[in-house]
Each structure stands twice: as structure tokens, then as C-alpha cells.
Amino acid sequence: MSKKRLLNVICSLLLILSLFVALVGCGKSGDSAGQNDATNPPPETSGDANAPDNSGGGDNVKYAEHMEVVIDNTQIAAINPIGSGGPGSATGWVYKMVYDTLLAFDGEGGYLPNLATSWESDDNYKTVTFHLRDDVYFTNGEKFTADDVVFTIEQALANPGSVAGGQWASVESAEAIDATTVKLTLKNPKPQILFDATMPYSAIMCKKAVEADPDKGVWVGTGAFIIEDFATNDYVKLVRNDNYWGELPPTKSMTLRYIPEMSTRFMMLQNGEADICFNLSEQDLPLIAAEPDKYTQIEYLANNCSVIGFNMNDPICGDLNFRMAVASALKREDIAIAGNGIYAVPETTGTFWGSGTPFRNDNI
Numbered sequence: 026m027s028k029k030r031l032l033n034v035i036c037s038l039l040l041i042l043s044l045f046v047a048l049v050g051c052g053k054s055g056d057s058a059g060q061n062d063a064t065n066p067p068p069e070t071s072g073d074a075n076a077p078d079n080s081g082g083g084d085n086v087k088y089a090e091h092m093e094v095v096i097d098n099t100q101i102a103a104i105n106p107i108g109s110g111g112p113g114s115a116t117g118w119v120y121k122m123v124y125d126t127l128l129a130f131d132g133e134g135g136y137l138p139n140l141a142t143s144w145e146s147d148d149n150y151k152t153v154t155f156h157l158r159d160d161v162y163f164t165n166g167e168k169f170t171a172d173d174v175v176f177t178i179e180q181a182l183a184n185p186g187s188v189a190g191g192q193w194a195s196v197e198s199a200e201a202i203d204a205t206t207v208k209l210t211l212k213n214p215k216p217q218i219l220f221d222a223t224m225p226y227s228a229i230m231c232k233k234a235v236e237a238d239p240d241k242g243v244w245v246g247t248g249a250f251i252i253e254d255f256a257t258n259d260y261v262k263l264v265r266n267d268n269y270w271g272e273l274p275p276t277k278s279m280t281l282r283y284i285p286e287m288s289t290r291f292m293m294l295q296n297g298e299a300d301i302c303f304n305l306s307e308q309d310l311p312l313i314a315a316e317p318d319k320y321t322q323i324e325y326l327a328n329n330c331s332v333i334g335f336n337m338n339d340p341i342c343g344d345l346n347f348r349m350a351v352a353s354a355l356k357r358e359d360i361a362i363a364g365n366g367i368y369a370v371p372e373t374t375g376t377f378w379g380s381g382t383p384f385r386n387d388n389i
Contacts, residue, residue, distance in 0.1 A: 088275035089300065093282065095290045097304035100258040100283040105243045106189035106228050107180045115281060116188075117225040119261055124228030124246035127155055127174070128219060136219050140169065140229060140247070149214045155222075157205040161270045163231040165245050171201035176232035178209070188226035195221070249274050259283060294320070307366040326370060 099113030106120065128144070129137040141155040161169040178199040181189035195218060197210045211218060221227060234242035244252045249271065250263040260282040265274060282299075284290045287306040293299040305313065313320045333351075335342040342348070361369035 090277045092276055092279035092301060093299045094279055095284050095293060095299045095302040096281050098285070100285075101255075101261055101281065102258055104252065104255060104261065105187075106177075106226055106230065107184045107187045107243065109184075109186060112188045112226060115283070119252075119263070119281065120225035120228045121248070122250040122263060123244065123248045123252060124225070124230070125161075125248050126224065126227050126229065127157075127222040130220065130223040136223065139223075140174075141222075144219070150211065150216045150218055151214045152208060152210050153218055154202070155207045155209070157207065158270070159205050161247050162268060163234065163245050163247050164251050164266055164268070165231060165234050167231055167233050167245075169229070169231075169247055170204045171207045172204075173229055173232045174207045175199045175201050176235070177228075177230045180230070180235070189228070192221050192224055192227045250279075253278070307368065310368075324368070 096115035096118070099115050101113065101116050101119060103109070104116070104119055104123070106124075125140050127139060127141040129139045131137050140161060141157055143156045144153055146153040155174070157171060157174070158169070163169060163173075177189070178193045178196055181187060181193040182196065184190045185194065195211050195213070195215050197212045200208045200210070202208055209218065228246060230243055231245040231247075234245035236242070247270065249266055249269045251266050252261060253264045254260075254262040260280055262278070262280045264278045265276070267273065284293065287304070287309065290299070290302050291305055291309045291312075294302045294305075310322065313322045335348060337343045357371040358369075361371035
């Protein structure tokens with residue numbers, strides 16, 4: 026039988042924790058490494074309601090020891106939450122693999138424990154206290170404590186142009202009450218601080234590692250993978266952190282590679298140079314669908330926002346009635362199809378921003 030190459034798989038609470046290939050039938054001759062068994066179970070897919078469903082396969086599912094992944098159209102320029110490198114989806118995947126966050130998003134407006142086991146606020150989130158795990162270690166062997174959380178937030182606030190700076194911008198101060206308790210005081214009440222604490226750019230760094238080596242120390246996290254090699258705007262190689270505090274992913278290593286040309290991505294998938302390929306062209310997708318014995322195509326909804334800005338100092342644009350008229354006149358379906366072709370699904374209810382967050386108005 027032929028091997029099925031996985032086109033697009035994500036197993037994570039939000040973006041990505043572990044990628045795997047599904048081998049159906051005989052698969053590779055003699056390939057049993059990383060196979061699902063009682064001692065090395067696969068990671069559960071949970072949380073994001075729009076994420077692909079990877080639960081199928083049953084006893085036929087096997088897991089590759091190494092994965093070659095062609096990322097989408099946003100290259101990985103830098104791996105440094107407090108640096109100047111801009112954010113992108115692929116960079117966020119690396120952050121989710123290398124670091125952990127205080128909380129995880131369940132995809133339905135709720136939050137799950139992660140580095141924090143519990144949290145509370147009695148003043149509508151003007152202050153919030155996080156209680157931390159006591160059994161987590163960074164990949165350099167240092168134990169994770171509240172000091173690392175405080176250090177991460179203070180470094181983020183000291184670098185407001187960084188991705189971490191944007192995530193923690195609402196924080197006035199962070200205080201380590203003890204080794205496993207952190208109290209955040211916010212500039213204004215903000216229930217969405219819990220959502221902010223789930224984002225990959227809220228990654229918690231190792232204080233001692235960053236202070237010892239500001240360049241490479243930022244790569245030290247508590248996540249399921251370790252950065253082995255990185256070439257900016259080209260590739261990043263990751264290996265499994267066998268001392269990970271959570272469930273070990275079955276895949277032992279993977280390379281995320283940036284290929285700007287869609288035609289080249291497709292050829293790499295056809296030639297077996299890539300196991301997973303994100304963001305193929307609309308023209309190539311029917312070719313993938315036509316060969317179900319070779320490829321598995323997985324589709325899921327993702328937000329893709331474009332913004333029209335108005336000069337609010339202009340007497341016409343500053344008039345709310347004018348802006349409401351423009352919003353009413355826009356043909357959302359036509360715009361969506363122009364941007365994403367037959368795969369477009371225009372938003373029709375509620376505000377386009379803040380999905381799954383407290384106080385979102387679905388009636389606009």
C-alpha cells in the first residue's frame with residue numbers, strides 16, 4: 026500500500042504542540058519507531074474548535090520520528106519574544122513548541138491550566154493572582170519559579186516594541202509572592218488578561234539563561250521541543266525535550282522550512298521532500314484532493330482580517346452615520362471570495378475581533 030502524506034495537521038491547545046504523520050496500511054517498511062502504544066500515547070487534540078480533527082486512524086495510526094514541514098507565507102525572522110522580530114503564524118508555532126504559557130485557551134471562551142494551576146481575582150481583574158506548578162524545569166535544568174514569570178513580564182514591558190511587550194502591555198507591575206505565586210497589577214481592569222496569558226507571545230522565559238546569554242538564552246523554555254539550529258528566514262530545526270513536564274509528543278524532531286513559492290511547496294510535497302505543507306495555492310488543492318491514496322487534505326476555518334481605516338478628523342469620515350453606511354454597503358462575500366476564492370467563508374455575525382473573549386458583542 027502507499028504511504029499517505031499528511032498535508033496539514035496541528036495538534037495543540039491553541040496552535041501547535043506536536044505534528045505527526047499518519048501512515049496508513051503497510052506504511053514504510055519496518056517503520057515502527059514512534060508508533061502509538063501504551064507507553065507513548067499520542068497527544069490529545071483539544072481546545073480550538075476550528076483546528077483539524079486528528080482523532081481518526083485508530084490502530085493504523087503511526088507517528089514519524091522526524092517531520093519536514095513547509096510553513097506558510099510568513100517566514101521565521103527571529104525567535105525572541107522580547108526582540109524586535111515581527112510576529113507571524115510560523116513564529117507562533119515555534120513559540121508554542123519551545124515555551125509554555127501560564128494558561129491555555131480551550132477554544133470556547135474558557136481557559137485551562139498550563140504553567141499556572143489556578144488563578145483568581147476579586148476586583149474584576151484589576152489584579153490577578155496565578156498559582157504555578159512546582160514540578161517544571163527549563164531545558165537548561167533550571168527550575169521554573171515565579172521569578173521567571175516576573176522577569177519575563179518586566180523584560181516585555183522594557184521592550185514595548187516586541188511581541189511580548191504587546192501581550193503584557195496592560196500590566197502595571199508583577200510581583201512574586203513566593204516561588205509558586207505571582208500577582209499581576211494591571212493599569213486598568215481587564216478580564217481579557219487571561220486570554221493574553223494563553224497567547225504564544227506570552228511565552229515564559231528563563232531568567233538565569235537570558236541574563237547569562239541575552240542572545241541564545243531567550244531560546245531556553247519549558248516546552249516540548251528544543252531549538253537545535255536556526256537560520257533566519259530559512260529554517261528552524263527542533264528536537265524533542267525528553268524531560269518535558271507534560272505528555273511527550275511522539276515525534277522526536279522536525280524542521281520548519283520557509284519556501285516562498287507555492288509551486289515549489291507543491292513539488293516538495295510531490296517529491297517526498299516535505300511531509301506537511303501549509304498554504305498551497307487554490308489551483309493545486311484540487312490536485313491534492315484527486316489523489317486521496319497519496320495525500321490527506323485537511324481544511325479548517327481561520328481568521329484573516331483586513332482593515333479599512335478612516336481619518337476621524339475629517340468631518341465626513343468622522344460621522345458615525347457615514348461609517349455605518351460604508352459598513353452596510355460592503356459586499357462581504359465578494360470581498361472574501363476575492364481574497365480566498367471558493368474556500369472563503371465571510372463573517373456575518375458579531376464583531377470581527379475578540380472571538381471567544383469576555384463581553385464580546387455578538388449582536389452587532
